[in-house]
Amino acid sequence: MTVTASSAPATAPSEPPPPRWVGAVDGVVAGLVTVGLGTLLAAVFSVIGQAGGQPAPIAAVSGAFIDRTPPWLKDFAVGAFGTNDKRALLVGTVIALTVICAVIGLVVRRRMPLGLVLFSLVGVVGMAAVLSRPGAAVTDVVPTLLGTIAGLWFLRRGVGMDALRRSGDAASLHAESPTRRWVLGGGLGIVAAWFGNFLTGDSAAATASRDAAIDTAPPPSNVVTVPAGADLKIPGVAPFIVPNADFYRIDTAIVVPRVDATTWTLKVTGMVEKEIEIDWATLQSKPMQEAMITLMCVSNEVGGDLTGNAIWTGWPVRELLKLAGPKPGADMVLSQSVDGFTAGTPIEALTDDRNSLIAIRMNGQPLPFEHGFPARIVVPGLYGYVSATKWVSELTVTTFADAQGYWTPRGWSPMGPVKTESRIDVPSSGATVKAGKVAVAGVAWAQHRGISKVEVQVDTGPWEPARLAVDATIDAWRQWVYEWNATSGSHDIRVRAYDSTGQVQSPLEAPPAPDGATGIHTVTVRVN
């Protein structure tokens, strides 16, 4: 709409009030502004790893809706839309929101305060939906909150501009036309939403597929429980089972891949009798095993915390390989991720009787996106860089002579068995403690061999045995505690562990590269 400024008199005759539908369009565009900004900010939050990494408002509302859908409605939706039921739900949410926003826009024209309150209420519903998602943090509402504020501002401004245009004041000549604000507001909203989705990939579909997996898993064929006494529950010592939210994360992904499980597949290729490809539904229908396995990063320094123990649920890799039939001569399986990362694992470790898993759950939950949803490999006894491929998409049966994992040409050993090590968690180095009884405690690990003994040395004293927590499995770490009679002064405390073969950990100081750090963890404490 062009304003013919040159011919307009100084006091223009007031324009007629804009037609009603202008308010409805304003409402819809305000909704676009809110959703666009909310989507973009949620994407930025999730990319920079802030807050709980919750989905943008629309996906959150759809997800919250799924969780609260009665079974009959779920069945109806799956019957009517098949595997497109999630997409149908997203489309339905958008349509419903459009209608609601149009109505609110009409109300704003008649009774502005009421309209703005209604619009805020829609924002509150969005924020509640975000908060109700598994693992949500309070700060996850910020994108939707800011988006709602921007939408409210847009609505008010539209009414103000139209009033100004009608006023006949000199300033009315510069008042923005409805078309202009719709193009600007709507355009920016769409671009923001598009860019947000681009940042996180097809995040909404991925989130919906992960949400759908929360309570659809069949029970595993074996259930692993933490034996009483495996966790000494000493304050400051890493918990025996590390909660998913606290689990260390290592990968080469700048943006965490958000894979839509419904379109994901896992292929077996290379030196096999028959190439195989399984999809999500097939994988989920397999008999699942549970296993307690401590994952460990080769980059961990002596005393470092790039390690964690979890209960993993998955289908044994050996069962999948059996279906493909590896050819004689193959000695490595190169597992590949959707983001191109690869790990070279000795085929032996994937086919022997240890529970090497295509894991789909971590501590009873679908894998968090950061830890490889929908599926990852977990191998007891090997460092992560040669085994634990997240977002796994292909297993190529090959040989160490023909293929290399991601880290091997970058200076790391092709083979990565975990070394026996131990760590003091309390007291921490530099701490000041009171003289008398002090619990010196921590963890020790020798995955797939097991820990048989841990000893502690104070200053130049003898190595004294620590008390070991109950052994859960040779594949998991083991807590230990040593009751120290602390005397005043400064003291060095050291720890060393033995694996089940009786071999003590290496006391030689070695850096992480090329195949794992060794040395004795030592803390220095002051006693008053």
Ligand SMILES: Nc1nc2c(c(=O)[nH]1)N[C@H]1C(S)=C(S)[C@@H](COP(=O)(O)O)O[C@H]1N2
């Ligand atoms: N796709 C992918 N998977 C990966 C990696 C990676 O960079 N990309 N890093 C590996 C390494 S080095 C480790 S130690 C483990 C860490 O797993 P976590 O982040 O779940 O603790 O993942 C392994 N799997």
Ligand SMILES: [Mo]
């Ligand atoms: Mo690692």
